[in-house]
Amino acid sequence: MDPTAGNVPGSAVPGPDHEEPGLETLQFREEIQRLMTVPPDNASSFTALLELPPTQAMELLHLSPESEPNPAPAAVSGKPPLLEPCAHPFNSSLTFPSNAALIERAAKFSIFGGGEQSPETGAVPSNPGVNLEKVKSEPAESDSNPNSSQETKNNQRSSAKRKEREKKVKVSMKKSKIEAKEDADKIPYVHVRARRGQATDSHSLAERARREKINARMKLLQELVPGCNKISGTALVLDEIINHVQSLQRQVEFLSMRLATVDPxxxxxxxxxxxxxxxxxxxxxxxxxxxxxxxxxxxxxxxxxxxxxxxxxxxxxxxxxxxxxxxxxxxxxxxxxxxxxxxxxxxxxxxxxxxxxx
Amino acid sequence: MRTSTTTTSSGITLSTKSCRIKFARRFLRSLAEIKKQKRSSASSSEEEICKRSKRIKMAAYSSMARAVGPRMNWSRALLFKLRNRVSYPRLVKKKKRVTVRSNKVPRSKSSVHIDRGNKLRKLVPGGKSMDYICLLEETAHYITCLNTQVKVMQAIADNLSK
Incomplete structure (x- = not known):
């Protein structure tokens, strides 16, 4: 019986069918290389932000461990890789390498400034829900310590500059206040403007104008009523005015009585x-x-x-x-x-x- | 010969001479009419004298208000009051209520000013419908007019009595 003639149900057929998994893996690797060499459309914005060619940017990321033995990206770019690739698996969190030039470039953009951590020490997890404890337990890189000390120095310098600016602003404000006081001494006092320490609200200004009007009327009445210039105090002045009006009205009554009793x-x-x-x-x-x-x-x-x-x-x-x-x-x-x-x-x-x- | 003019703060200039002339003319006319009525009623009892004095007083006030004209609030109010009194004479007099106030209650400055203002409003005709600033202005004008009125009436009384 030919083994070829009959099909045994449990037997596997040798031949090109056995080579299909190997071809698939090769095709898969080629696709990965293509993806690495030619970045997708959505990666263009990131590479544009870093101001690097796409191949070098993809080198920096090192997304999969399979790309380690493959020297295609380095060969395409013509530049040696800047740093050793990270040995993290694909699903684990990725950390940026501590390159000074890249850090300075990345610090210019607001993408890295959102977190509390500095951009060189901060981790960018691909899956935020996975392995958060690992990210917390990872020690900070030793290369980032001098950069952080430089940044603290820069912060101190910037704060000192800010303080100096604030001092200059205060000095200029004081000078302007002194000039305003001198101008106020030169220009006569305007009643509508409030003095220092007085309220500048519209209601208080209206009340002040009303009080000034009342004082003017009271002065006019003081001139009309005899012996009222000596009195100080609005209540007493009002009393004198009331008494004067009453006396005048009584005089009118008396004179009318006198005119009524004139000899016929x-x-x-x-x-x-x-x-x-x-x-x-x-x-x-x-x-x-x-x-x-x-x-x-x-x-x-x-x-x-x-x-x-x-x-x-x-x-x-x-x-x-x-x-x-x-x-x-x-x-x-x-x-x-x-x-x-x-x-x-x-x-x-x-x-x-x-x-x-x- | 100088003429005294009083300028109020609202810009109304009151020439006392012109006001005095107008008032004297009107008051003498009304006084002559009252005297004509007096001739007809020869009886000179106290009641007649009181009635006549009231008429003379009303004539003095009305002539003063007409001399000033309707530009001031107090003159308008006075003329309106006199017209209403002429058209609708009051038959029953209202009794005034006397309110006794205890001095034990502490009073603030504002309440004192309000009391003075209310007193002044009662004295100046038409003062109830004015605000405080307008009341002071009208009071000043009213005082000058009362002064001229008193002087003219004094002169007439002196001339008639001698």
């Missing part, structure tokens, strides 16, 4: 008073006008000269109509319209007096 025989002269008053107002001689209130008694056979002298006497003794306490203008018979020296005027006065008597 004098009331007939009010019409004449009104007429003379209107005449004086037309001539705008209100303050100089003395209307005849009490007509002098004339003797029937009297002389005109005697009447004139008697009228002058009465005019001298009668109080002037335009007399004022402020102006102190007292009317003399020469200034009055009624006193006159001509006989014609005296005759007209005599006839007028007769008419009024009739």
């Amino acid at each position: 025989r004098i009331d007939s002269n009010l019409d004449h008073l009104l007429a003379t008053e209107s005449l004086s107002l037309m001539q705008s001689n209100f303050s100089n006008m003395t209307p005849p209130i009490m007509w002098p008694e004339l003797p029937i056979n009297g002389n005109r000269q005697q009447y004139q002298q008697q009228w002058h006497f009465d005019a001298l003794h009668q109080p002037g109509w335009g007399r004022e306490e402020d102006n102190h203008i007292f009317i003399t018979p020469e200034a009055s319209l009624i006193s006159c020296n001509s006989s014609a005027n005296s005759a007209s006065l005599h006839t007028g007096h007769v008419k009024t008597e009739l």
